[in-house]
Amino acid sequence: MGTHDRRPAGRAERVFAWSLGAVLVVGLVAAAWIGVRGGMAVAHLSSARQTLQAAEADPHDPPTIAVALATVRDDTSAARSLTSDPVWSWAEPLPWIGPQLRALAVSSAALDTAVSEGLGPLSSAASGLSTDVLRPREGAFDTTVIASLEPEADAAATHLRAAADELSRIDTAPLLGPLRDGVTRARELVDGAASASDALHRATLLLPRMLGAGGQRSYLVLFQNNAEWRSLGGIVGAVAQVDTQDGRFALVDQASTSDFPVEAEPVVDLPGEVQDLFDTRPARYIQNVTQVPDFTLGAPIAREMWKRLRGRTVDGVITLDPVTLGYVLKATGPVTLPTGDHLTPDNAVPLLLQEVYQRYPDPARQDEFFRAATAAVFSALAEGRADPELLLAALMRAGSEGRLMLWSADADEQAILDGTTLQGTLPDDGTDRSTFGVYLNDGTGSKMDSYLRPSVDVAWCGQDSAVLGVTLRNDAPDPASLPSYVTGGGEYGVPVGEALTGVYVVLPAEGRLEEYASTTDGIPPGFAGGTLEGRPVLKWSVQLAPGEQAHLDVRVSTPWTPHLGAVVTPTIVSPAIGRGATGCGGN
Template sequence: MTSESPSARRRRRAGRISAWVFGGILIVAVACAAWIGVRGFLAYQHLDSARASADGATAVLADPTKAPALIERVSADTSAARELTDDVIWKIGERLPWVGPQLAAVSTVSSALDDVASHALDPLATVAANFSLDSIRPQNGAIALGPFSEIAPAATTSAEALGTAREAITGIDTAPLLGPVRDAVTEVSDLITEAYTGVDALRRASTLVPAMLGADGARDYLIVFQNNAEWRSLGGNVGAMLQLHTENGAMTITAQASSSDFPTYDEPVVPLAPEEQQIFGTQPARWIQNVGQIPDFTRGAPIAREMWLREQGVEVDGVISLDPVALSYLLEATGPVTLPTGDTLTSENAVDLLLNGVYLRYEQPREQDGFFAAAASAVFDALTSGGGSPADLLAAMARAGSEHRLLLWNSDQAEQAVLDGTTLQGALPETDGDTTSFGVYANDATASKMDYYQSLETSTAWCGADDAQLTVTIRNDAPSDAANLPTYITGGGSHGVPPGEAKTVTYVYLPQGSTLVSSTAAGSRESAGIGSGIDAGRDVLIWTTQLAPGESMTLTTRVSAPRTAEIVTRTTPTIHVIDSSVVAPMCDMPG
């Protein structure tokens, strides 16, 4: 029998040791994987339970006293999920290829949700336990200001914490994530963003509302009503307006006027930049009806303020804009109101009655103005008398704001800054690393109310990595015998437009930093050509259409721009509710 050499024995022993070491490593790896898998499964269960509990948030809106108990339940689950995804083994796993990003994403989501449930919402929950929406219900024309002061610190703290959580979630790189993990991250991101948006709006409101309602001294505001039957960039021409006086929460109407009370000024009441005049002329600063022609309320509102000062002698502290569609939303909250004429104004008939019916009924502008004044007073009385649900009223105002039908400008720069980044400012849309934004703003050139019958539709699409397309369609849906409508509706042939036809000038704002590739118009008539200009650092296309009943035109514009996750279009608010984020399934082939 041959004896084994020492070197062979050493190799065999080394082999056994290597096998044991490899086996040990494998066992540890399997154990770690099992550890992570079990803890991940448990974390998922806790997060799903938190989600289920959060579904009860709707009930909290009706009864804020339920908020602390709800938050406590959610917090217990999110804290457990955070603890399960925050140990040493899990953190080591986050450094591994492929599986690491998945683990890191789950850990980040768990931590962010726990920060929200355990810390961000606590201040608001404490206030909510003793808060009732009835405390801000108007009574005898006044709103109590105390509740806003009580909720302001909590809203600020919660908004800041939610903002931090949102940044953590949006900072996750979703590219290497598996589909289910990526979808979960997107869902949580949307949830936290929605929560942040709501709480941040509460923060802004609790800061701004007391000041605007005269907590620190009397205020005066000019409220203008934009008539969507005669398009302007921000909605419609300014016809009716009123002055609102506020003091210690009390609100009273101290003056009313209409566009017929204002002259055509020989010179602009405020200076207009050369680029503004090149696109809009001097009309926005010479006619009160045209202050909404510039698609930026922060520029148009000061013009309206100056005109009101010249004719009424009052330098108001701010300007608020509404349209009849926004009024219809408010009427959903207040319920119907009765006018001195005997008409009942409701959420269902307000738009048709104010934008068309009044012109069919009354021939004289003064009679029309009187009807508008009566409608404005009646709605104001309904709002300030405390009728309706405060929650419904807040929802109506939020909807109007999201559709750019409610705009607000404050002359005080610090107060105006509170609105930065909100739709209430009515500023031009911004393009950034996340969103590519177009602007489409239509303006009547018929001196008529024919836009009651017109529609404005837009859609966008990405055609490639850096190629975006915008389509704009304007259609005249007036009846075939529209030429027989009252002269005040058709324009009576003024400005060279035959009765029944509608002429429109549309300003198309291209995304900041983009380069125009092509722009073509097609439809019922031959295009009159497309002009151009520059406003606020943005390239602007100027497109003119003239349409008879049943006719339409479509403008197709292509630009070169870095691709972003979202592409949207800000449009003129018309009587039709338009989703500005409509995305076409594909681009048209270049013609």
């Protein structure tokens, strides 16, 4: 009886043992399956990376690039297939190992999308903008060829941005170090390609129109002087009108800012918050149209002032600075001025922002020199002397540094610029980034800012707290060695050799000012505040003698985001945005 009763139990134990064994075997097989396929996927992705690096050694050889892309496509497709089977998907919800598997699967799929759907059209469109296409023939650019590249550029931009978005959604916190580093590198690679393709797509839409493919266009060009700071770079020191038609462009007029009258009333209505921060000066003085850190507001003001001065209505406004001219000279080569000076990439900034004031105390002679330099560089461009590839690199660099901005009176064309640095607007925050704006404005009425050196740092102090650090140093030589036009001669109440600066700190879009503090070697700083486009603004006024420096810490409460940064007024030497701010206190 007892023996008979034990038989079912024995069979149950054997069934359980066999079941447990089967589960273990299946688990081991699944683990081995996933391990082998994961290793193979990583090997394919590593091979793809090495192939791309080899292709980068000769980016101007289309056959080599085509073969490389085909090889890379095979590798990314294999990696995607290896990480998307049912066994892999079954294991993704598991603790610890699951996030690793999911990250590898998403990365493989995103990279395959980027290569298969994005890099091919991008390479094709970019190769279409060959040196021959971008070099004028008999004084004209071929706008038809540029416009024909738009569909491929659009496809590349769409697919690469989709892949970049997929990679950005991967939570890297639980990932092992090597995988986390790999995902980070993949994000940077695809995001960079997406940004490049987006810029190319916008260029294929905008360039033909700007070059007069649909009829004559007129543009007002503002040359900013970084020796006297304004929020967007410097005061407007000279202006020119450039007309385009059928791919040709011509310099048709130039003027000095001294030619413009000081308007008794603003030429356009300014928002109340702008007047609270900057008074009405941006809409009464041509020199101050770049004082508001939003070129979409300043450009129409300059357009209206030009209309009143010359009676012409332009289709758009462009602004650049001497640093940009230096970049462009790398593409054109040196140009010779009527004075006999050779303007080169190396001497453009010191010659235009410092030496000219030593040489010509008379402002009228300075303006004449600036106009001659502008005309010489423009002639080199119009004559097709610029290396197209170097010119594109120069313009892209200037745009990324905020030195080159563009505004169009055509709403559709202006929309093409949305979200780019070419618009010159306040930093555009989103769910993945928080950005301070640091805008520098001269208060001395001089050219002393060529000797000031700003530096900026940002840091997270906690999950919902960020800090910005701004340091300003006066590296001017003995004031006795400088002409009064550079020092200001004390005309506006600032002692000779000292520099008064208004630093406008615009907080991140969701930021709230918590506290701020300043240390200074010079006159104690002053503080004021306001808002700009609904964002809180802190104004820091600081006055420094040669050799002195001051530091400001601003702490704000704002939701944590993966990226924390700052946009800073482009100066003679672009200030690096560091990550070592020290204003977190005990946190």
